[in-house]
Amino acid sequence: MNALFTLAAIVAVISTTMVVTRTVAVHALLYLVVSLLAVATVFFTLGAAFAAALEVIIYAGAIMILFVFVVMMLNLDRDDADRENTWLTPRVWAGPALLSAVLAGELLYAGIAGHGTIVAAREVGPVQVGLALFGPYLLAVELASLLLLAGLISAYHLGRDSGRGG
Protein backbone atom coordinates (compact mmCIF):
# COMPACT_ATOMS: atom_id res chain seq x y z
CA MET A 1 0.00 0.00 0.00
CA ASN A 2 1.39 3.35 -1.04
CA ALA A 3 1.60 5.83 1.84
CA LEU A 4 1.37 8.89 -0.44
CA PHE A 5 -1.81 7.56 -2.03
CA THR A 6 -3.40 6.64 1.30
CA LEU A 7 -2.69 10.02 2.84
CA ALA A 8 -4.00 11.90 -0.21
CA ALA A 9 -7.13 9.73 -0.31
CA ILE A 10 -7.86 10.45 3.35
CA VAL A 11 -7.41 14.18 2.77
CA ALA A 12 -9.72 13.99 -0.28
CA VAL A 13 -12.49 12.21 1.61
CA ILE A 14 -12.28 14.54 4.64
CA SER A 15 -12.30 17.73 2.56
CA THR A 16 -15.13 16.50 0.33
CA THR A 17 -17.21 15.70 3.41
CA MET A 18 -16.56 19.23 4.63
CA VAL A 19 -17.66 20.62 1.23
CA VAL A 20 -21.02 18.88 1.51
CA THR A 21 -21.64 19.88 5.13
CA ARG A 22 -20.61 23.56 5.18
CA THR A 23 -23.26 26.28 5.32
CA VAL A 24 -21.25 29.24 4.00
CA ALA A 25 -20.34 28.97 0.33
CA VAL A 26 -16.83 30.41 0.65
CA HIS A 27 -15.88 27.89 3.36
CA ALA A 28 -17.08 25.07 1.12
CA LEU A 29 -15.06 26.51 -1.77
CA LEU A 30 -11.86 26.44 0.32
CA TYR A 31 -12.43 22.77 1.11
CA LEU A 32 -13.31 22.04 -2.51
CA VAL A 33 -9.96 23.44 -3.67
CA VAL A 34 -8.19 21.21 -1.12
CA SER A 35 -10.20 18.22 -2.36
CA LEU A 36 -9.19 18.88 -5.97
CA LEU A 37 -5.52 19.23 -4.96
CA ALA A 38 -5.73 15.90 -3.10
CA VAL A 39 -7.21 14.20 -6.17
CA ALA A 40 -4.34 15.70 -8.22
CA THR A 41 -1.92 14.02 -5.79
CA VAL A 42 -3.79 10.74 -6.30
CA PHE A 43 -3.37 11.18 -10.08
CA PHE A 44 0.36 11.66 -9.55
CA THR A 45 0.67 8.49 -7.52
CA LEU A 46 -1.22 6.64 -10.27
CA GLY A 47 1.46 7.68 -12.76
CA ALA A 48 -0.74 10.22 -14.57
CA ALA A 49 1.40 13.35 -14.11
CA PHE A 50 -0.24 15.17 -17.06
CA ALA A 51 -3.73 14.67 -15.62
CA ALA A 52 -2.46 15.86 -12.23
CA ALA A 53 -1.11 19.09 -13.75
CA LEU A 54 -4.38 19.68 -15.64
CA GLU A 55 -6.38 19.04 -12.47
CA VAL A 56 -4.45 21.76 -10.62
CA ILE A 57 -4.46 24.25 -13.50
CA ILE A 58 -8.03 23.90 -14.81
CA TYR A 59 -10.08 22.52 -11.92
CA ALA A 60 -8.41 24.11 -8.90
CA GLY A 61 -7.40 27.17 -10.92
CA ALA A 62 -9.90 28.21 -13.57
CA ILE A 63 -13.17 26.59 -12.47
CA MET A 64 -12.73 27.53 -8.81
CA ILE A 65 -12.00 31.14 -9.81
CA LEU A 66 -15.36 31.14 -11.63
CA PHE A 67 -17.04 29.88 -8.46
CA VAL A 68 -15.32 32.49 -6.29
CA PHE A 69 -16.38 35.31 -8.63
CA VAL A 70 -20.00 34.18 -8.69
CA VAL A 71 -20.14 33.76 -4.90
CA MET A 72 -18.71 37.25 -4.52
CA MET A 73 -21.29 38.68 -6.97
CA LEU A 74 -24.28 36.93 -5.41
CA ASN A 75 -24.52 38.84 -2.12
CA LEU A 76 -23.30 42.31 -2.90
CA ASP A 77 -26.02 43.95 -0.84
CA ARG A 78 -24.55 43.11 2.56
CA ASP A 79 -21.84 45.11 4.24
CA ASP A 80 -18.70 44.03 2.42
CA ALA A 81 -16.06 44.80 5.05
CA ASP A 82 -17.90 42.95 7.80
CA ARG A 83 -18.41 39.98 5.53
CA GLU A 84 -14.73 39.81 4.62
CA ASN A 85 -13.79 39.98 8.29
CA THR A 86 -16.10 37.16 9.26
CA TRP A 87 -14.85 35.06 6.33
CA LEU A 88 -11.20 35.48 7.27
CA THR A 89 -11.20 34.43 10.91
CA PRO A 90 -8.63 31.70 11.66
CA ARG A 91 -11.41 29.25 12.52
CA VAL A 92 -12.44 29.35 8.85
CA TRP A 93 -9.14 28.83 7.10
CA ALA A 94 -7.38 26.65 9.71
CA GLY A 95 -8.98 23.41 8.47
CA PRO A 96 -8.19 23.85 4.75
CA ALA A 97 -4.72 25.14 5.63
CA LEU A 98 -4.00 22.04 7.73
CA LEU A 99 -5.14 19.68 4.96
CA SER A 100 -3.13 21.67 2.38
CA ALA A 101 -0.08 21.42 4.67
CA VAL A 102 -0.44 17.62 4.60
CA LEU A 103 -0.45 17.73 0.78
CA ALA A 104 2.53 20.12 0.75
CA GLY A 105 4.40 17.71 3.01
CA GLU A 106 3.69 14.92 0.54
CA LEU A 107 4.96 17.11 -2.30
CA LEU A 108 8.20 17.87 -0.45
CA TYR A 109 8.63 14.21 0.47
CA ALA A 110 8.09 13.04 -3.11
CA GLY A 111 9.94 15.84 -4.88
CA ILE A 112 12.89 16.94 -2.78
CA ALA A 113 13.58 13.68 -0.97
CA GLY A 114 13.25 11.84 -4.29
CA HIS A 115 10.88 9.14 -3.10
CA GLY A 116 8.27 9.84 -5.76
CA THR A 117 10.20 8.82 -8.87
CA ILE A 118 8.64 5.40 -9.36
CA VAL A 119 5.28 5.20 -7.69
CA ALA A 120 3.22 3.68 -10.51
CA ALA A 121 3.64 0.39 -12.27
CA ARG A 122 3.74 2.12 -15.65
CA GLU A 123 3.81 5.86 -16.01
CA VAL A 124 1.75 7.36 -18.83
CA GLY A 125 3.37 10.64 -19.82
CA PRO A 126 2.14 13.68 -21.76
CA VAL A 127 3.68 12.40 -25.00
CA GLN A 128 1.49 9.29 -25.04
CA VAL A 129 -1.59 11.33 -24.12
CA GLY A 130 -0.93 13.85 -26.88
CA LEU A 131 -0.37 11.13 -29.47
CA ALA A 132 -3.64 9.46 -28.47
CA LEU A 133 -5.51 12.79 -28.44
CA PHE A 134 -4.58 13.79 -31.96
CA GLY A 135 -4.57 10.27 -33.35
CA PRO A 136 -7.55 8.02 -32.68
CA TYR A 137 -9.39 10.63 -30.58
CA LEU A 138 -9.24 13.49 -33.09
CA LEU A 139 -13.00 13.53 -33.65
CA ALA A 140 -13.60 13.62 -29.87
CA VAL A 141 -11.30 16.66 -29.61
CA GLU A 142 -13.31 18.42 -32.32
CA LEU A 143 -16.54 17.59 -30.51
CA ALA A 144 -15.06 18.93 -27.26
CA SER A 145 -14.22 22.21 -28.99
CA LEU A 146 -17.80 22.38 -30.28
CA LEU A 147 -19.07 21.77 -26.73
CA LEU A 148 -16.88 24.58 -25.39
CA LEU A 149 -18.18 26.91 -28.13
CA ALA A 150 -21.75 26.05 -27.18
CA GLY A 151 -20.95 26.72 -23.51
CA LEU A 152 -19.34 30.05 -24.40
CA ILE A 153 -22.29 31.20 -26.49
CA SER A 154 -24.92 30.16 -23.94
CA ALA A 155 -23.02 31.70 -21.01
CA TYR A 156 -22.71 34.94 -23.00
CA HIS A 157 -26.38 34.91 -23.90
CA LEU A 158 -27.51 34.19 -20.34
CA GLY A 159 -25.14 36.66 -18.74
CA ARG A 160 -25.82 39.44 -21.22
CA ASP A 161 -28.58 41.17 -19.30
CA SER A 162 -28.19 39.65 -15.82
CA GLY A 163 -26.52 42.82 -14.55
CA ARG A 164 -29.52 45.02 -15.36
CA GLY A 165 -31.78 43.39 -12.81
CA GLY A 166 -33.85 41.39 -15.32
Add this chain to the structure above:
Amino acid sequence: MGAVAPANAILLAAILFGLGLAGVLIRRNLIFMLMSIEVMLNATGLAFVAGGARWGQADGQVMFLLVLTLAAAEISVGLALILLLQTRRPTLDSDVGNRLKG
Protein backbone atom coordinates in the same frame (compact mmCIF):
# COMPACT_ATOMS: atom_id res chain seq x y z
CA MET B 1 6.82 1.92 -1.03
CA GLY B 2 4.68 -0.25 -3.25
CA ALA B 3 2.74 0.76 -6.33
CA VAL B 4 -0.82 2.00 -6.04
CA ALA B 5 -3.42 -0.65 -6.72
CA PRO B 6 -5.98 0.80 -9.20
CA ALA B 7 -8.74 -0.95 -7.25
CA ASN B 8 -8.05 1.38 -4.33
CA ALA B 9 -8.32 4.39 -6.62
CA ILE B 10 -11.65 3.06 -7.96
CA LEU B 11 -12.82 2.69 -4.35
CA LEU B 12 -11.80 6.30 -3.64
CA ALA B 13 -13.67 7.40 -6.78
CA ALA B 14 -16.78 5.57 -5.58
CA ILE B 15 -16.59 7.23 -2.15
CA LEU B 16 -16.15 10.70 -3.67
CA PHE B 17 -19.00 10.10 -6.12
CA GLY B 18 -21.25 8.99 -3.25
CA LEU B 19 -20.38 12.12 -1.27
CA GLY B 20 -21.16 14.31 -4.27
CA LEU B 21 -24.45 12.50 -4.88
CA ALA B 22 -25.39 12.93 -1.22
CA GLY B 23 -24.60 16.63 -1.56
CA VAL B 24 -26.90 17.00 -4.57
CA LEU B 25 -29.69 15.15 -2.78
CA ILE B 26 -29.34 16.83 0.62
CA ARG B 27 -28.50 20.45 -0.13
CA ARG B 28 -31.10 22.81 -1.54
CA ASN B 29 -28.81 25.75 -2.26
CA LEU B 30 -28.02 25.93 -5.98
CA ILE B 31 -24.36 26.87 -5.44
CA PHE B 32 -23.81 23.83 -3.21
CA MET B 33 -25.61 21.55 -5.67
CA LEU B 34 -23.32 22.80 -8.44
CA MET B 35 -20.27 22.17 -6.24
CA SER B 36 -21.49 18.63 -5.54
CA ILE B 37 -21.94 18.01 -9.26
CA GLU B 38 -18.35 19.17 -9.67
CA VAL B 39 -17.22 16.63 -7.05
CA MET B 40 -19.11 13.88 -8.89
CA LEU B 41 -17.53 14.79 -12.24
CA ASN B 42 -14.13 14.82 -10.58
CA ALA B 43 -14.72 11.33 -9.18
CA THR B 44 -15.66 10.14 -12.67
CA GLY B 45 -12.38 11.49 -14.01
CA LEU B 46 -10.53 9.72 -11.21
CA ALA B 47 -12.18 6.43 -12.20
CA PHE B 48 -11.10 6.97 -15.83
CA VAL B 49 -7.49 7.74 -14.85
CA ALA B 50 -7.40 4.70 -12.54
CA GLY B 51 -8.62 2.50 -15.39
CA GLY B 52 -5.98 3.93 -17.72
CA ALA B 53 -3.29 3.33 -15.09
CA ARG B 54 -4.41 -0.27 -14.70
CA TRP B 55 -3.68 -1.04 -18.35
CA GLY B 56 -0.83 1.44 -18.82
CA GLN B 57 -2.67 3.16 -21.68
CA ALA B 58 -3.22 6.85 -22.40
CA ASP B 59 -6.95 6.43 -23.08
CA GLY B 60 -7.90 7.03 -19.44
CA GLN B 61 -6.23 10.42 -19.40
CA VAL B 62 -7.80 11.32 -22.77
CA MET B 63 -11.23 10.59 -21.30
CA PHE B 64 -10.28 12.65 -18.24
CA LEU B 65 -9.52 15.56 -20.56
CA LEU B 66 -12.95 15.22 -22.16
CA VAL B 67 -14.59 15.11 -18.71
CA LEU B 68 -12.62 18.26 -17.84
CA THR B 69 -13.99 19.99 -20.95
CA LEU B 70 -17.51 18.90 -20.03
CA ALA B 71 -17.09 20.23 -16.48
CA ALA B 72 -15.81 23.59 -17.72
CA ALA B 73 -18.71 24.03 -20.16
CA GLU B 74 -21.28 22.82 -17.64
CA ILE B 75 -20.05 25.05 -14.85
CA SER B 76 -19.98 28.19 -17.02
CA VAL B 77 -23.57 27.67 -18.15
CA GLY B 78 -24.69 26.67 -14.64
CA LEU B 79 -23.15 29.72 -13.00
CA ALA B 80 -24.65 32.02 -15.64
CA LEU B 81 -28.06 30.46 -14.93
CA ILE B 82 -27.56 30.97 -11.17
CA LEU B 83 -26.67 34.63 -11.71
CA LEU B 84 -29.77 35.08 -13.87
CA LEU B 85 -32.01 33.37 -11.30
CA GLN B 86 -30.52 35.51 -8.54
CA THR B 87 -31.36 38.72 -10.37
CA ARG B 88 -34.94 37.57 -11.09
CA ARG B 89 -35.72 36.45 -7.51
CA PRO B 90 -33.57 36.97 -4.42
CA THR B 91 -33.18 33.34 -3.42
CA LEU B 92 -30.98 30.40 -4.31
CA ASP B 93 -33.38 27.76 -3.01
CA SER B 94 -33.82 25.16 -5.73
CA ASP B 95 -37.27 24.22 -4.43
CA VAL B 96 -38.74 27.51 -5.62
CA GLY B 97 -37.12 27.13 -9.03
CA ASN B 98 -40.31 25.59 -10.41
CA ARG B 99 -42.00 28.98 -10.48
CA LEU B 100 -40.56 29.75 -13.84
CA LYS B 101 -42.94 32.55 -14.69
CA GLY B 102 -40.82 35.63 -14.17
